[in-house]
Amino acid sequence: MHTLLLLALGLWVFDSLAGDNRHRIWATYPSDDSAMADFTVASVSAYDPTASAPPTAAAVLEQPVATRLDTPADLSSLETLEMSEPPSAALASMELFERSGKWGEEVRAAEATKKLSDLTRPASGADALVAVAGIGQAGEVVTGAIRSELEQDNTLVVWLFDASASLTQKRNLMAMHAESFYKSIEAFNTKRRDKDEGDNTLFSSVIAFGQNWREILRPTHVGARAISAMTKVPIDTTGDENVMSAVTQAVRLYREQRKRQERIIIVILTDESGDDTLQLEDTIQYCRSAGVAVHVIGPNAVMGCERGSQLCQVPSGGREYAFWLPVKKGPETSLPERFLVPYWHESALPLWQQSGASVAANTPWYGGPYRERLHSGFGPFALTRLALQTGGSFTMLDEDGTRSIGSWANRTDYLPDYASVHQYVQSLQDHPVRQFVVDAATLSYQQAELFVPPRMTFLGQRDVVYPYAVLHPYVVPATFRSQLTRALRIERARIEKASAALQSLIVRMEDTSVPWQDETSPRWQASFDLTKGRVYATQARYREYLAATENVTETLSLETNEITLLPDAQLRTSESRYWVDTAVHSLNKCIDEHPGTPWPYLAQWELDVPVGLRIQPAVIPRPPPPPPRPPGGPSFSTKSSSGSSFSFPRL
Template sequence: MNFSTSPAAPRTVLKRLQPWFLSIVLHTLLLLALGLWVFDRLAGDAGHRIWATYPADDSAMADFTVASVSAYDPTVAASMTPAAVLEQPVAARLDTPPDLSPLDALDMSNPPSASLVSMELFKRSDVWGEEVRVGEAKKKLSNLTREASGADKLIAATGIGQAGEVVTGAIRSELEQGDTLIVWLFDASASLTHKRSQMADHAESFYKSIEAFNTKRRDKAENENTLFSSVIAFGQNWREILRPTHVGARAISAMTKVPIDTTGDENVMSAVTQAVQLYREQRNRQERIMIVILTDESGDDTLQLEDTIEYCRSAGVAVHVIGPNAVMGCERGSQLCQIPSGGREYAFWLPVKKGPETSLPERFLVPYWHESALPLWQQSGASVAANTPWYGGPYRERLHSGFGPFALTRLALQTGGSFTMLDEDATRSVDQWANRKDYLPDYASVNQYVRSLHDYPVRQFVVDAATLSYQQVELFVPPRMTFLGERSPVYPYPVLHPYVVPANFRTQLSRVLQSERTRIERASEVLQSLIVRLEDTAVPWQDETSPRWQASFDLTKGRVYATQARYLEYLAATQNVKPSLSLETNEITLLPDATLRSSESRYLVDSAVHSLQKCIAEHPDTPWAYLAQWELDVPVGLRIQPAVIPRPPPPPPRPPGGPGYSTKSSSGSSFSFPRL
């Protein structure tokens, strides 16, 4: 018998099975697609609509959206439940609760405890986001193209309430145009703790007003747009406190749990860039995005400004800033900090970076002389606020400009946002001058700014003089006025008058005077180069029409002439001092006087007075006018006042074996200042 099989048999079997395989594959793909669609609907922010009944009353019913509710037990008495939660009673949650953030451990009702815990959190790798690589913002949508804002978006507010109104108004405008994601980007400085709490209170009222505090997501069929919120904290690094959610209550809670950054660094540009990259590119968010920055400093990474602007514009992201009143012409200034302790409140001036208001220096930053009651010229750190002038020390470093820091202001305007300056009592600029917008800084890029200077001689001179004063800051330190007295490093910084044997005093006086005179001669030579430029009659100084540049030029010109006159008077007064002193003299002090010694000083003083008075008359109640008046307040000339410091009596003898005097308290307690 022949058992051989025909070669065509296997092919016939495969042919019959082919439709079955094809059907199985197609049905499997269809089931998989349906499963993914259902899973996406479950995981989406819209959630399920569920009918639930209260155990105590079967007739009482409520519908809610699973993904938008807070945990709530209807059996708990209403008096023990927050009113905000009662607005939307809920019986259950079907979604899996997220893992608790380490920030949830903060007890915000106990500020000292919360501060200590949050300081530790800043050191944890699971708190701050890793730096992400920023590429090109390819997620830009055609309807998100934004135009740069105008000067009408520069606003001054006297408190967080007014500033919050500006921000919430911008949110409403965005929400009218489509679904919106607002990113609350909060400075994590200790100095902002109170303002963050105030902003949370204001935001809570706003969320309730648009029915987005603790209720279900709006029904898209009603053509209503949805507001999503996220919270990010920044300092040296950045951290996403809250992922985007449409429940306003969660955003408010996250605002109160911002950890405190103790590094003192404020990398605001990096934080903005990372936030845009996170939501536009990494998570592919398609809503309209606006970032709201709350900060009291200008930032430490402002060199990234132009890249940050370009990136935000390419992603269609608007940046709104609530920021400080910038110190005038200085990068660093001082901020009033009030610290409660032992039932009292202590006030300190803390160093803080919140300036300047311009892209390049426009202020001739030389000190004012004869500030004997103020700190050392180079002193850093905190100083006691009591009995110290509101405008600062010799450089008037606490004088505010009336405008926001340049980098933050330009970022807001170029991205179609707004800058709201917190012009509170402790940081108010001179006064609320009505014509402030006539003196707006130039908010063009630095490159555009520099190119424009070549066409304006006044502006070129002002910037050159300001730059020179920054480069020669040590050369322009005020000369010594008391010989051989020393300034105390302890508040209120009096001049100490040590006893020196008269014979030794005369020997030391020559050496110290010569050192001071040599430095002043070098400073005078530097200033003379500026005076030569001012004396060039071929330059059309009178053609400048901008009130800001006119004020800056008159102030700069007047101070250049006045400072040069002071140098010449100092050299003349100290030229031959010893012959006029008695044998008992062991201290001399140089005091301001209206009499001039140098023949060249009269012309310089007349020129200075003319320019400074012109500045005051044409620009009253402005920072420039105050700076000019302070120069006029002190005469240029000097007179020598000799003194005889008596030999101090010998100290009383100590008891044998008696305890020495200790300056440390018995409790061993100390006081530290928070870094801003």
Template sequence: MSSLASRMRQWATEQWAALREARSSIVATAYGVSLLVHLAILGMLTVAGILMGREVARSIEASIVDTALPDLERLDATELLETDLEATLDPILSKTAPRFSPRIVEDIAEPDPELQLDPLSVAPSMLLPSATTLSTRVQLRGDGAEHVDGVEGAVDRLALEILRQLDKGRVLVVWMFDASGSLHAERERLAEHIGKVYENVLARPEGSLAHEGGLLTMVVAFGSGRKAMIDEPTDDTAAIISAIQAVPLDETGEETTFQTVLDVARRWGSFKKEKQPFRTMAILVTDEVGDDEEKLEPAIAAATKADMPVFVLGNSALFGRSEGYTDYTDPKTGQFYRRLPVRQGPESVALEQIRLPFWYQGPQHTELDAGFGPHALSRLAATTGGIYFVTRMGSSRPTFDPSGMREYRPDWVSAGQYRAAASRSPLRSAVLAAAQITQQNLPGQPSLVFPTAGTPQFKEAMERNQTIAARVMYTVEEALGPIQSASSYRDRETSRRWQAHYDLMRARLLAVKIRCYEYDWACAQMKVNPRPFTNEKSNAWRLEPDTEIHYSPSAQRAGEEARELLERVMTEHRGTPWAVLAQRELRDPFGFKWVETYVPPPPPPSDNAGAARKKNQPNANTPPAPVPKL
């Protein structure tokens, strides 16, 4: 019996061991299968992710961007500030209303007739001045902008670019000169200096391409038309200088800048002489944007096809403005003209700044240097691999350190790309909308000095100036709507330029809004309760800035927000046009207070003054001399 029990226990032990071994095998197999299944799933997910990424990339590349600006919800600002004076005047758009650059021409027009080749009487050989020292500063081609010391400094830099081109092969340099009268004196200076540059280039060791006819030059003048100043490209330095000096004066006031680049690219972009190919580089000398901006994209396409970099010697653009002014002396008559209009901006495709007057006496900052060239010319240079040389800065307006302005570079893209990018950004759309609303002939700031309170003259002056304040207020309310609606997108914007635009615009609009309401409130108080003078010599009332905002608690909170934003712009964008404008707005408090004052009466007219005015009046039969067109 015990033997049987012993055998049964042994059998049970063996069976249990076999069962455990089988179970271990099954578990191992299950883990293995599970592992294989999971690895397979991960592999499929990886492959699917890669394929999906490629598909997304393809869909992004092929997607059509809706360039329409999104509808922005208007902000009801009555909760912030309210007034009993209705502002019902409609905005009146002026000629300076902003617009995008002209429509891009998709198809390049047929080539124009060949440039006129007028025989040139070559002046006798000239003794060239001693060579200048070339700048050795490194410049990234295609970066778009470089500040230099006048046209002479730009030409010295161009010598370095010519040498770089010569290292790659034979070079044809095509100089394109704006023939308008405003550049007459500059062309004379440039003709004298260019000989030094060519002497520098020819000073290379004997045997270089420059000594073997490998450096040729052509000179082209342009205004309403175009004219080649030399029969054919030449290496005669004296002939080049004479050609520059012989550029005829164009009095039409029209600059076909981009058509000229287009013609040069087609005519000399693939130049060969004696079957030897030349690399062409174009140099454009001008002080205005040009009147044929619709030819910008075709000019870029032609220059790019010819592998022809375009270098530009031009002005600094005006910050957020299209039209600037320049003094001019007529080279024929010697007559001096002050502040003739010239188109020198803006630095971007569209106007990106509001246009509102500053209150109180002081600079209006209507002409600030943008630190970059006008958009169309800057894009032409950057896209073709050239450089825009800022050779002229405003002599009587604030300028800015180029190194500090580099991160605020405008978007040098086509008008279509610019609009598409703006349409995808509610913040940028709001900035452009607000800028457009303010581009109109506003009446300026209302008067701050009034006659004795309670008199008919006082009431008349009060009503007239309250209407002016209401007119400004209406425009500010319109512009502030889209800006306030886009506030949630401020911190999502990564561009320093657009951040500065938005913060400054919002701060200035709030500040002007508060000033308009405070002005109206102060006028209403004086109309209801006319105040007597406490000083017997006083004869007028003057509104002065006051730190206290009287209109309402919400206006006080808005004033605090405006101050914080202005201080933020001054701190975060120091050394830029935005900081200058913020500092000017913050110079005076937003409130008003009445101060009695004395205004001397105007002097009585004298007979001598009348005789002098009559003497200086031109003869009625003599027509006034026409103002030159630059």
């Protein structure tokens, strides 16, 4: 009996070894008695000694603070660095979350992975929207969130940094604050074996993103390494910020590929709203399915606009030239809610622009004709919704140069609607005021070229050197009249089309069967009063322009060779009076009922300039013959007054 039993046991062991090509190894490390490693080793089926080794990542260079366009031309781009993972967002892997309540496989015999539902945070409320005056205060918000997570379990914080050159200084300031935080929790340079038994461990990783993304530092429990990586983020020169793709890839990297089981939070530091916001809802679902919270330190969104502007100093020929460069910093709402038509009489001619850049000299604090530097007091919609829906927070940098008007942003009655775009659009159907505001804003975006202000000086032109001022060239009077007729024909045709487009909005507003008065939201009331006032005022300006320029050449003297249209309180048509009175009533209502918010500013700027026009003729004398010029003079839009060229960076 004993012989048969031993023989059976021997055959059972032999069969097990022969049929299993994977072996389990348990290892204990002398340096840390509490650490156990569980390796599953598979046999190697093939080995090619001639195969090339995996490419090593290019060196990451620490870049200086770039507040001007004087950085070296060979800045390291994320596009040129080796990527640890493919740059495209792997949203298809979301199916893995939908099919399973667990992440990955068991890492130890008979030990199940934590359920992701236990890690998913409830959506945050309005108290998670914070405005601070600098990076130091913003750092307090996110490190407080990290402490809260660490009290519950081991935590991985992913520092996800925008790699734009414009953010270099803020990244370095955040690294300084994070250093103090790591030291305060004794995680700056402390070995894990020195921690008390039962203490939770904080892991940190650093990822940079721009057009692509790259893991700068793999998860580590040594805070000093994270600080060092924060200061070595490469500069991305593409000008693109694909933040949603970067978040998705970070979640995929740590949850799916590396099977990280800690509580994971992502801290985003950026100064723009992002270029891939259409991926917002997929990214939210991906983060929630993986139990990942997102905390954002972001910009103050431009009021009702996608693009704002940022000051840039361009050195050229020993001088500096100030320009506003376009940046994506909004809007603060799901869909635009601002009727985005320009304010007239900002310039006698269309403003000088090149690649979206415009001259900053003598520009008021609020920007140009579109008031693109008026900030909303809230963060960009996509980043804010991402943070709230994943149980994180949005910390708005309300700094000098991008500060909100007053302290009104904490008033919850003016909060944007942070529902999904689908829910947002559905809600419009039950609120005629909101539907009208969004329709008017959409029209202004779709017909932006149509609503450009008409030129007011004929036949002026812009100088070829900075700051591209308006010139008044001499034109033979007879030639002037023929050119004026052609120029006015073009302007009037566009104005008539724009007027017809606005008339469709006026017809809707004058439908008395619509319960316009039923709207109760202060935010939507302000938007409606502003939109209505600007629609009527702009329509009156169109009709006055057409009336003032009709048969204008017949009223000019034979010596006139320039005319300028100036604002005037006198109106030329009777229908304009009705439109002006309606506009004034709505705009004043907006100012009176919503003090301290951005809407009254936008309303007052419309009221500041009279609607009527008067024609001011001028006689430009014939200039003396110009002196001979050397060859190779400055070109129109890329030369400074010294003749040296410059180009604009992408922010």
